[in-house]
Amino acid sequence: xxxxxxxxxxxxxxxxxxxxxxxxxxxxxxxxxxxxxxxxxxxxxxxxxxxxxxxxxxxxxxxxxxxxxxxxxxxxxxxxxxxxxxxxxxxxxxxxxxxxxxxxxxxxxxxxxxxxxxxxxxxxxxxxxxxxxxxxxxxxxxxxxxxxxxxxxxxxxxxxxxxxxxxxxxxxxxxxxxxxxxxxxxxxxxxxxxxxxxxxxxxxxxxxxxxxxxxxxxxxxxxxxxxxxxxxxxxxxxxxxxxxxxxxxxxxxxxxxxxxxxxxxxxxxxxxxxxxxxxxxxxxxxxxxxxxxxxxxxxxxxxxxxxxxxxxxxxxxxxxxxxxxxxxxxxxxxxxxxxxxxxxxxxxxxx
Amino acid sequence: xxxxxxxxxxxxxxxxxxxxxxxxxxxxxxxxxxxxxxxxxxxxxxxxxxxxxxxxxxxxxxxxxxxxxxxxxxxxxxxxxxxxxxxxxxxxxxxxxxxxxxxxxxxxxxxxxxxxxxxxxxxxxxxxxxxxxxxxxxxxxxxxxxxxxxxxxxxxxxxxxxxxxxxxxxxxxxxxxxxxxxxxxxxxxxxxxxxxxxxxxxxxxxxxxxxxxxxxxxxxxxxxxxxxxxxxxxxxxxxxxxxxxxxxxxxxxxxxxxxxxxxxxxxxxxxxxxxxxxxxxxxxxxxxxxxxxxxxxxxxxxxxxxxxxxxxxxxxxxxxxxxxxxxxxxxxxxxxxxxxxxxxxxxxxxxxxxxxxxxxxxxx
Numbered sequence: 001x002x003x004x005x006x007x008x009x010x011x012x013x014x015x016x017x018x019x020x021x022x023x024x025x026x027x028x029x030x031x032x033x034x035x036x037x038x039x040x041x042x043x044x045x046x047x048x049x050x051x052x053x054x055x056x057x058x059x060x061x062x063x064x065x066x067x068x069x070x071x072x073x074x075x076x077x078x079x080x081x082x083x084x085x086x087x088x089x090x091x092x093x094x095x096x097x098x099x100x101x102x103x104x105x106x107x108x109x110x111x112x113x114x115x116x117x118x119x120x121x122x123x124x125x126x127x128x129x130x131x132x133x134x135x136x137x138x139x140x141x142x143x144x145x146x147x148x149x150x151x152x153x154x155x156x157x158x159x160x161x162x163x164x165x166x167x168x169x170x171x172x173x174x175x176x177x178x179x180x181x182x183x184x185x186x187x188x189x190x191x192x193x194x195x196x197x198x199x200x201x202x203x204x205x206x207x208x209x210x211x212x213x214x215x216x217x218x219x220x221x222x223x224x225x226x227x228x229x230x231x232x233x234x235x236x237x238x239x240x241x242x243x244x245x246x247x248x249x250x251x252x253x254x255x256x257x258x259x260x261x262x263x264x265x266x267x268x269x270x271x272x273x274x275x276x277x278x279x280x281x282x283x284x285x286x287x288x289x290x291x292x293x294x295x296x297x298x299x300x301x302x303x304x305x306x307x308x309x310x311x312x313x314x315x316x317x318x319x320x321x322x323x324x325x326x327x328x329x330x331x332x333x334x335x336x337x338x339x340x341x342x343x344x345x346x347x348x349x350x351x
Numbered sequence: 352x353x354x355x356x357x358x359x360x361x362x363x364x365x366x367x368x369x370x371x372x373x374x375x376x377x378x379x380x381x382x383x384x385x386x387x388x389x390x391x392x393x394x395x396x397x398x399x400x401x402x403x404x405x406x407x408x409x410x411x412x413x414x415x416x417x418x419x420x421x422x423x424x425x426x427x428x429x430x431x432x433x434x435x436x437x438x439x440x441x442x443x444x445x446x447x448x449x450x451x452x453x454x455x456x457x458x459x460x461x462x463x464x465x466x467x468x469x470x471x472x473x474x475x476x477x478x479x480x481x482x483x484x485x486x487x488x489x490x491x492x493x494x495x496x497x498x499x500x501x502x503x504x505x506x507x508x509x510x511x512x513x514x515x516x517x518x519x520x521x522x523x524x525x526x527x528x529x530x531x532x533x534x535x536x537x538x539x540x541x542x543x544x545x546x547x548x549x550x551x552x553x554x555x556x557x558x559x560x561x562x563x564x565x566x567x568x569x570x571x572x573x574x575x576x577x578x579x580x581x582x583x584x585x586x587x588x589x590x591x592x593x594x595x596x597x598x599x600x601x602x603x604x605x606x607x608x609x610x611x612x613x614x615x616x617x618x619x620x621x622x623x624x625x626x627x628x629x630x631x632x633x634x635x636x637x638x639x640x641x642x643x644x645x646x647x648x649x650x651x652x653x654x655x656x657x658x659x660x661x662x663x664x665x666x667x668x669x670x671x672x673x674x675x676x677x678x679x680x681x682x683x684x685x686x687x688x689x690x691x692x693x694x695x696x697x698x699x700x701x702x703x704x705x706x707x708x709x710x711x712x713x714x715x
Contacts, residue, residue: 023473023501023502023503023548024502025469025502026502027499027502027503027504028499028500028501028502031496031499031500031502032500035496035499035500039485183483183485183486184481184483185483185484185485187451187477187479187481187483188484188485188497188500188544189500190451191449191450191451191472191475191477191479192472192497192500192501193469193470193472193473193501193502193548194469194500194502195469196469346451346452346453347451348446348451348452
């Protein structure tokens with residue numbers, strides 16, 4: 001160090017002599033956006049956890065799809081030993097007559113299914129009613145609609161929007177500040193000549209591509225694992241997934257900026273607010289972001305002519321326009337609130 | 352020391368710098384000493400440009416805890432040491448000075464700009480006490496990113512990065528990952544990022560903590576060079592001894608207040624009327640205590656009972672005038688052939704100066 005005395009003073013002199021460009025807060029903000037994005041790339045642990053979670057879900061969807069789990073004919077019928085296809089076949093008039101004559105399904109006949117040739121009128125009506133399942137099994141449109149709505153209900157609405165998407169967004173959006181807080185490196189940002197509110201916004205903008213990549217990418221993966229039904233769901237629902245991702249990212253970014261344990265708070269929000277409140281009857285569900293995302297999907301499915309009454313929890317869905325407005329307003333409003341709060345909050349690394 | 356602040360560098364706000372003949376304390380000194388007062392008058396000739404750093408009646412509460420209590424301070428240049436025990440309020444004061452914290456009451460400004468305003472951070476370089484970086488980056492990359500976050504173009508950021516790395520002596524060692532750096536190297540990188548935007552004021556929070564003696568000496572030399580280049584340095588430390596090598600001007604904090612401010616000599620002069628404590632491990636402690644009490648300079652003697660692990664008894668003497676006391680004690684030892692095993696002037700250390708000023712609470 002001592003031997004570098006002269007060189008250091010020369011350098012100092014050089015620094016003062018050289019013309020320097022004035023620093024720009026706008027440029028600093030853009031750099032912070034890129035830096036936030038890159039920090040997420042470096043913090044791979046969250047990515048691996050998210051990918052593992054996604055992998056489990058994709059595996060489950062692919063497995064169920066492979067077994068034909070979304071199709072009505074292959075599903076186990078209620079109060080029956082066989083599938084709906086087998087049940088429909090069993091209820092055909094000739095099958096019932098065969099069974100009544102001592103065929104292999106004789107013991108499966110219920111009292112109201114036993115043929116009564118001594119009362120032709122009653123028997124004809126009964127055969128007509130009991131032939132409906134067989135007719136249904138031959139209706140391609142009904143089977144497709146049923147399969148699509150089943151997939152929508154269980155995979156998209158329940159698992160992805162109720163569980164995977166919030167967790168994906170939570171892991172990335174809450175980490176925008178959470179990672180810096182945990183590593184106590186936030187001080188480096190807070191000492192830069194950038195307005196605090198701009199730091200908050202830059203962190204959000206830098207994190208959003210990751211949230212969208214994992215949110216929409218995860219949605220695509222889950223849908224593609226679902227075969228043709230999944231591909232159709234992807235085509236119809238991706239705007240809702242994108243809107244929900246942005247809204248959730250706004251919420252969890254705010255949570256990450258306010259709370260010291262953002263993941264815990266976020267999980268509580270996901271499992272005890274979004275999951276429960278969105279499914280409650282009454283107007284309380286209007287507070288849930290998931291409800292509006294599901295409303296978008298509900299309206300999309302209804303517009304395409306699908307039997308949306310298969311989504312009982314969405315009976316009070318709002319219009320698509322309302323849902324878009326609410327989700328957009330939530331994202332903007334929450335970010336503005338976060339900028340306002342962050343600009344007034346103190347950063348302390350010693351507590 | 353060439354890097355000491357000018358005569359007006361560190362004076363209580365509202366006081367004429369020329370009147371700084373004695374340090375001020377929190378009301379424990381005679382009325383002739385300088386007292387802190389709110390900024391009601393402007394005797395200072397520096398009226399054209401706002402002071403570099405100004406605390407005006409600043410208080411800070413953390414919930415029910417009062418961390419800073421009515422602090423008024425003005426800083427204009429040179430190196431200023433900020434010392435105090437843990438919890439004295441040093442870090443709170445420094446974080447307010449660079450806009451990390453807001454005062455509950457009062458105002459903190461840098462060149463007239465409120466430190467909470469982001470524009471003030473262009474005037475301040477902050478070297479935090481936290482030892483946390485983006486560990487996966489190299490030192491050079493980290494400093495470059497910090498330069499970019501200051502708003503410089505790529506070329507300008509690169510130029511400034513190389514310049515500050517050379518200034519802190521890290522130009523040839525900055526390509527390794529930060530996680531592999533020694534404590535001293537990390538301190539240098541922290542210092543480098545604080546210098547990037549060529550700030551007028553450098554705030555260094557415990558920069559010597561955990562540094563080995565050689566590294567410490569190098570950092571002290573670096574601080575002096577920075578001060579020689581016109582920077583104003585505000586350096587906090589637990590260890591007054593370390594700061595003594597750097598500057599003679601200190602601010603001593605205790606319990607959220609500025610307990611004293613001025614040169615070390617001025618502060619020590621205040622201690623003449625305060626008793627000096629000396630621990631003496633000696634055989635026959637009770638007899639020695641009796642002889643010590645006969646000395647005119649001795650105010651009190653405590654005989655500590657012999658502890659199981661201690662080889663001898665000890666006495667703790669409180670003497671009025673250290674110099675005269677040691678002369679008399681030397682004679683006593685020779686005349687009575689005392690078996691003195693250990694002589695530890697407890698109050699001669701810089702920590703004891705704090706202790707006196709803080710009324711016994713300043714032991715560090």
